[in-house]
Amino acid sequence: MISFVLNGQPVSVQAGGLSRLIDVLRHELGLTGTKEGCGEGECGACSVLVDGQVVNSCLLPVCQVDGSTVQTIEGIGGDDLDLLQRAFMEHGGTQCGMCTPGMIVAAKALIDAGGAPSLDDVREGLAGNLCRCTGYAKILDAVLAAAAARREEAT
Amino acid sequence: MVPGRSRIVGDSPVRKDAFEKVTGKARFVDDLSVEGAWVGRTVRSSEAHARLRAIRFDPAFDWSTVVVVTAADIPGENVIAAIADDQPCLVDGVIRHAAEPVAVIAAPDDRTAGEALRHVSLDTESLTPVLDHESSDQALKSYEILKGDVERGLAEADLIVEGTYRVGHQEQMYIEPQGIIAIPRQDGMLVQGSLQCPFYVHKALTRVLGLAGDEVVVAQTVTGGAFGGKEEYPSMIAAHAALAARKAGRPVRIVYDRREDVRATTKRHPATVRHRTGVMRDGRIVAMDVEVVMDGGAYVTLTPVVLSRGTIHAAGAYRCANTRIRSRAVMTNTPPNGAFRGFGAPQTLFAVERQMDRVARALGLSPLEVRRKNLIGVGDTTATGQLLTDSVGAREVLEAVATAGNVELRHAELENKPRVDGAHLARGLGLSVYLHGAGFTGSGEAHLRGKAAVALGRDGRFEVQVGSTEMGQGARTVLAQIAAEELGVPLDDVDVVTPDTSIVPDSGPTVASRTTMIVGSVVREAAAALGAELGAAYPSLELRAAAREHAIERGPLRVLREYRPPPDVRWDDAAYRGDAYPVYGYGANVVEVEVDLDTLQVEVTRCLAAADVGKAIHPQLVEGQVQGGTLQALAWGYLEELVLKDGRVQNDRMTNYLIPTTLDTPPIETILVERPYVRGPFGAKGVGELPMDGAAAALASAISQALGVEVDTLPATPERLLDLVRGSR
Numbered sequence: 103m104i105s106f107v108l109n110g111q112p113v114s115v116q117a118g119g120l121s122r123l124i125d126v127l128r129h130e131l132g133l134t135g136t137k138e139g140c141g142e143g144e145c146g147a148c149s150v151l152v153d154g155q156v157v158n159s160c161l162l163p164v165c166q167v168d169g170s171t172v173q174t175i176e177g178i179g180g181d182d183l184d185l186l187q188r189a190f191m192e193h194g195g196t197q198c199g200m201c202t203p204g205m206i207v208a209a210k211a212l213i214d215a216g217g218a219p220s221l222d223d224v225r226e227g228l229a230g231n232l233c234r235c236t237g238y239a240k241i242l243d244a245v246l247a248a249a250a251a252r253r254e255e256a257t
Numbered sequence: 258m259v260p261g262r263s264r265i266v267g268d269s270p271v272r273k274d275a276f277e278k279v280t281g282k283a284r285f286v287d288d289l290s291v292e293g294a295w296v297g298r299t300v301r302s303s304e305a306h307a308r309l310r311a312i313r314f315d316p317a318f319d320w321s322t323v324v325v326v327t328a329a330d331i332p333g334e335n336v337i338a339a340i341a342d343d344q345p346c347l348v349d350g351v352i353r354h355a356a357e358p359v360a361v362i363a364a365p366d367d368r369t370a371g372e373a374l375r376h377v378s379l380d381t382e383s384l385t386p387v388l389d390h391e392s393s394d395q396a397l398k399s400y401e402i403l404k405g406d407v408e409r410g411l412a413e414a415d416l417i418v419e420g421t422y423r424v425g426h427q428e429q430m431y432i433e434p435q436g437i438i439a440i441p442r443q444d445g446m447l448v449q450g451s452l453q454c455p456f457y458v459h460k461a462l463t464r465v466l467g468l469a470g471d472e473v474v475v476a477q478t479v480t481g482g483a484f485g486g487k488e489e490y491p492s493m494i495a496a497h498a499a500l501a502a503r504k505a506g507r508p509v510r511i512v513y514d515r516r517e518d519v520r521a522t523t524k525r526h527p528a529t530v531r532h533r534t535g536v537m538r539d540g541r542i543v544a545m546d547v548e549v550v551m552d553g554g555a556y557v558t559l560t561p562v563v564l565s566r567g568t569i570h571a572a573g574a575y576r577c578a579n580t581r582i583r584s585r586a587v588m589t590n591t592p593p594n595g596a597f598r599g600f601g602a603p604q605t606l607f608a609v610e611r612q613m614d615r616v617a618r619a620l621g622l623s624p625l626e627v628r629r630k631n632l633i634g635v636g637d638t639t640a641t642g643q644l645l646t647d648s649v650g651a652r653e654v655l656e657a658v659a660t661a662g663n664v665e666l667r668h669a670e671l672e673n674k675p676r677v678d679g680a681h682l683a684r685g686l687g688l689s690v691y692l693h694g695a696g697f698t699g700s701g702e703a704h705l706r707g708k709a710a711v712a713l714g715r716d717g718r719f720e721v722q723v724g725s726t727e728m729g730q731g732a733r734t735v736l737a738q739i740a741a742e743e744l745g746v747p748l749d750d751v752d753v754v755t756p757d758t759s760i761v762p763d764s765g766p767t768v769a770s771r772t773t774m775i776v777g778s779v780v781r782e783a784a785a786a787l788g789a790e791l792g793a794a795y796p797s798l799e800l801r802a803a804a805r806e807h808a809i810e811r812g813p814l815r816v817l818r819e820y821r822p823p824p825d826v827r828w829d830d831a832a833y834r835g836d837a838y839p840v841y842g843y844g845a846n847v848v849e850v851e852v853d854l855d856t857l858q859v860e861v862t863r864c865l866a867a868a869d870v871g872k873a874i875h876p877q878l879v880e881g882q883v884q885g886g887t888l889q890a891l892a893w894g895y896l897e898e899l900v901l902k903d904g905r906v907q908n909d910r911m912t913n914y915l916i917p918t919t920l921d922t923p924p925i926e927t928i929l930v931e932r933p934y935v936r937g938p939f940g941a942k943g944v945g946e947l948p949m950d951g952a953a954a955a956l957a958s959a960i961s962q963a964l965g966v967e968v969d970t971l972p973a974t975p976e977r978l979l980d981l982v983r984g985s986r
Contacts, residue, residue: 134288135281137481139432140515144911147432175281187279191271194877197885198729199278200432200481206279225919232911234432234482235729237884238922240877 106167108133109177119165123157124148126164127174135175135203139232146231149204150174156211156230175203178210185255186210186248195244197235205231209245219249266742266939269877272734273752274479274727286436286450286478287512294438295324297501297511298370300360300377301521302352305590305904306386307379309348312360315376323373324505326361331500333467337492338460341397341557344593346465346496352381354555354592355905356521358493363501363509386590388904390552391529393587397553398561400568402582402640402833410544410579414535418619422532422608423970424953426899427525427889429597430916433481435522436512437491439498445472446499451480452491453726454766459758461492462499476757483728484889485596488768489558490522519909523595524899526551526563526586530571530608535579540622540630545640547571549584549605554593560586563594565698567601569837570950572640573609574651574692575631580640591904596768598886599949602693603893610689610954611969614961624688624958625664628655632690641837648942650869650932654845655690657867657928662847664688671962683852684862687958689951690845694838695943696771699830702839703822707771708762709779711740711787712815717805719744719787721753721780722815724764725772730945731878732772738874739777739938743784746801762817770842770943773874775820777938783818790814823936840934842947843869846887848955852963857975857982859895859960861921864952867928871942876929879944884925886948892917894953895960895973 105114108131117126127133127150136159139145143158150159151173152166179187186206189195196202205228212219212227219227224245225238233241277283300312312327314320328335328349337344348359359379364370387393411417437450445468452458455475462473475495480487494511502509513521528551535544549571553560568584617627633639635649659665668686696702710722721740727733733753741751754760764776788800794811795803807814828835849863866887873879896915900907908914933940957968966981 128288132290133281134284137285137433138287139434140911142515142910142912145432179280183279190279191275194269194272194881196272196275196278197731197881198432198482199274199283199479200285202278203281225922229918229920232432232916232918234430234484234889234916235885236881237886237888237925238919239884239925240881242919 104164104168106169107171109173117164120163122160123162123164123167124159127159133174133176137200137203139200146208147201147204149207149231151207151211154211154214156208175207178206185251186213189244189248189251193244193247194240201231201233205233205241212245213249213252218253221246265738265748266874269875270748272731272878273737274733283479285433285481286438289438289449289478291438291440291508291510294508294510295363295365295505296367296370297361297363297498297509298374299358299497300362300374302348302355302357302359302379304352304381304383305355305388306384307352307381308384309350309352309359309379309381311380313378313380318373318376322369323362323364324501326500326504330504331465333465336464337496338464339489339558340561344556344558346493354590356592358497361497361501363505386904388589388591390527390550390587390589393589395588396585397557397588398564399585400565400833402568402580404640404642405579407544407546407579407581411533411535411546414543415538416536416619418534418536418616420532420612420615420969422530422611424604424607425527425971427597427893427897428519428899428914429484429486431482431484431486434513434515434518435487435490435494437494437498438508438510439495439502440508441502441506446502447474448495448499449476449478450491450495451487452477453483453487453728453768455726455756455758456724456763457489457766458492458495462495465496466499466503474757474759477726477755480726480728484598485600485768486522488596488766490595515911516909519914520906521592523558523593525597526553526560526594526601526604528567528604530605532608532612534612534616536616536620540620540627542575542577542631544579545572545577547582549582551586552591552594553586553588554591555588556593558593558595560594562698563596563601567605569641569694569698570602571605571609573606574633574690574843576633576637582640591901598889599946600769602946603890603949603953606691606950607954607971610691610951611957614958615967623665623668625659625668628690639837642834643836648840648871648932648934650843650930651690651692653930653932654843654867654869657930658845658847658865661926661928662865664847681854683854683963685850685959685961685963687848687955687962689955691951692841692843693770693947693950694841696775696839697769698837699828702775702820705765706819707765707776707779708817708819709764709776709783710762710815710817711780711783713787713804713808713813715808715813717808719746719751721751722761723753723776723780724756724761725776726756726767728767730882731875732767735773735874735878736777736780739781740784742939743781744788744800750801770945770947773941774937774943777941778936779818779820781938783816786818787814787816790816839936840942842942842944844947844951846952846955848952848959850956850959850963852960857978859973861891861923861956864891864923864925865928866925866948866952867930868944868947869930869932870944871934871937872931872940873929874939874941879929880927882944883927883948887925887952888917888922890949890952891956894956894971896921898972898974
């Protein structure tokens with residue numbers, strides 16, 4: 103039995119310890135917002151936060167999150183959405199949508215780190231998340247806008 | 258359009274599918290929960306060419322736990338319906354390319370399916386494959402475009418400039434791999450999946466399954482990128498899933514993993530293009546003689562139409578009185594090539610743009626000067642003899658990037674900069690200008706007569722019903738904007754139904770930069786007719802109120818319209834002359850690079866992209882198309898290389914077939930030019946493919962200037978650049 107806190111709720115799963123976290127999330131727990139694009143940690147579509155750090159859930163055996171806190175796209179925002187989600191909507195940061203959950207998860211780690219990320223910080227922070235549609239420009243715009251909005255909220 | 262009336266068109270409202278996508282609620286094919294669904298896997302050939310003697314099933318595996326489908330199980334025809342109907346659904350006799358499907362296995366779960374797959378082997382007799390298109394003599398299609406007298410033009414020219422250009426495969430690499438679920442029903446088959454063209458899949462399934470049209474239903478699921486890669490290949494996967502579902506008597510889902518997707522599905526056609534250009538000392542081009550050879554791969558798929566578009570675009574955005582373009586596509590024993598954004602045009606436009614730089618160098622002109630002197634405009638004719646009468650933004654896009662990029666000064670500065678011994682970086686600037694025909698080629702739209710419906714529902718809201726698919730480009734939002742604008746209702750009152758062949762009319766495939774311009778114009782007509790009917794029924798009410806009254810008192814209302822080709826658009830298919838496209842979009846790029854002289858790695862430091870789109874219905878989405886397409890074009894130019902050995906793809910993963918990350922991506926400065934096209938909805942022209950056409954040439958040009966070589970072969974990898982630099986010393 104592997105237990106962790108998933109999107110704020112404690113969960114326990116009967117899965118082989120070497121099962122990939124992505125499979126447990128998608129198949130055992132029904133959270134299909136986490137996507138699989140390559141299965142080898144290259145595309146970042148499966149990004150989730152484990153104890154606040156971005157990880158590729160396709161590379162992580164579920165036993166490694168025992169006792170940890172896991173956040174997926176389903177745990178970001180509520181009825182009124184997170185700043186980042188709103189920024190992606192307003193700035194055209196999503197096209198086909200397949201990379202979007204992972205992209206937002208990775209951006210969340212970046213923004214939660216606080217401070218005023220520069221364009222280069224955001225490019226660095228999202229370098230593990232591939233998008234084939236947008237040319238990234240509007241994703242970067244969205245993340246910078248969300249970071250600015252976060253700073254405004256904080257003051 | 259009445260000035261000042263537009264409120265929705267030209268604005269950039271939040272896209273219709275944004276909420277479900279940013280929350281992770283969007284359901285892609287692999288996210289759907291289907292009761293009792295089994296997993297399908299495909300048995301494929303490892304050889305490029307062989308006779309299939311037998312499929313061997315290892316008795317050590319318990320075959321009663323799975324279902325196996327081979328060619329013998331096909332109730333209809335063993336064919337994937339396309340242009341030539343030459344591609345089997347499952348190999349029956351002869352293997353023609355590596356990764357060709359031979360059998361399908363369906364099992365209750367992944368593990369069992371994978372286990373079964375490992376217990377199948379193929380008994381084959383090897384045949385000699387043809388692997389190189391330049392040496393293949395098996396032509397599957399050829400064209401010849403003639404204008405004026407090319408031999409005379411060349412004879413009269415002051416100078417003849419020659420060049421040979423080569424480009425490689427390109428993988429679409431949509432982030433969502435291909436996938437389909439087939440669900441058997443009492444009266445036929447329901448197929449859902451990630452696809453661009455539901456009616457293509459529908460037709461293919463009726464042929465393979467031997468079912469009537471109304472016994473097959475194809476519905477699209479949220480589609481995670483396509484770029485042409487989900488135009489024809491989903492028919493193959495759907496056929497496999499449906500055959501397995503039929504035999505298993507239960508739903509079967511086939512979702513490719515990345516490696517299978519890269520190995521098996523269609524790619525951009527490699528091509529070799531030769532140019533002989535006759536020019537006068539003053540810079541005028543008087544003759545263009547072009548020869549194109551494309552690699553079709555092992556089956557015809559869409560190659561004839563890809564070749565056609567490539568051929569028509571081979572003379573680029575230039576006026577020339579004497580033009581000859583001869584092209585052919587040949588077959589090789591490599592995985593079939595097919596649709597990819599640009600559809601043959603990026604290959605031939607790369608060649609003509611590099612050739613223009615060569616012409617400029619030969620004449621001692623700058624790349625900008627030679628383009629200015631020969632650029633096509635209103636009153637000129639294209640290679641097929643099409644007279645351009647309006648909506649020609651060629652000069653505007655060229656001047657826009659020339660000004661923004663300070664091209665005149667910057668190019669001269671980099672050209673004249675002395676080479677410093679021991680320097681570690683070299684800089685260069687490249688320029689390109691191009692055109693892209695929007696809509697189907699020639700008589701395509703006239704034959705197709707795409708349909709669209711706009712319906713008033715019981716709730717007083719409106720629904721656009723089209724076969725056009727949302728695959729990320731924003732069709733759902735743009736078509737809703739067009740209908741809402743025409744009806745004069747808020748955008749929230751209009752939605753676009755998800756394509757399902759039992760509900761929507763056949764609008765034609767979602768390809769060829771035709772959705773906004775062609776289907777959008779039909780949507781606008783249907784909306785106008787629906788609005789007129791509502792207005793006539795309730796003349797005293799404004800439209801929104803009339804709609805609600807009608808819904809309550811008289812019920813729903815639906816208006817269907819079909820595309821009517823303009824009577825003055827003429828095309829001669831036999832002579833390949835006339836109006837090849839209803840209209841063209843125009844684009845231009847400036848690219849600056851830094852090349853590391855130690856590693857020959859290329860960094861794009863600046864990229865400008867101007868696009869004449871007629872009218873940007875949704876400027877933010879148009880910019881998204883331009884930025885995304887331009888990045889794909891840049892990456893094709895220097896990063897993306899598909900490696901085949903003995904006809905097998907060697908780099909079938911994202912770790913060795915590289916697409917750009919944020920760190921490889923320069924800011925792409927977008928300039929939208931709007932030269933309205935009178936027959937497009939609100940003036941709009943197609944934009945999807947245009948941005949794929951020119952950035953690779955501008956990049957190659959920039960690298961050429963930086964290193965003092967001519968980059969004529971893509972991709973410009975460090976290995977290729979090293980050969981060039983060594984050769985030039």
